[in-house]
Amino acid sequence: MVNILVFYTGERPWNAASKLSELVEVDERFTACFHDYKMNLIEIKGNTSYNFNEEDVYNLFYICRSIYYMSKYL
Secondary structure (H helix, E strand, C coil), X not given: CCCEEEEECCCCCCCCCCEHHHCCCCCHHHCCXXXXXXXXXXXXXXXXXXXXXXHHHHHXXXXXXXXXXXXXXX
């Protein structure tokens, strides 16, 4: 199983690829074997309105955001 998780810390909203097929060209002979993985995006700086159903996921996001902001002051 492959999960792609992107922690984005840019100044502007994310406007790049959101799935693997937007990053690579696949020869039509191999399209049947190609799995178009979705990138799960978490914008560390911008979006604070994520609604997590799992406390562990919320805690992970909170820790990542805290590390990012603390690293700016070190």
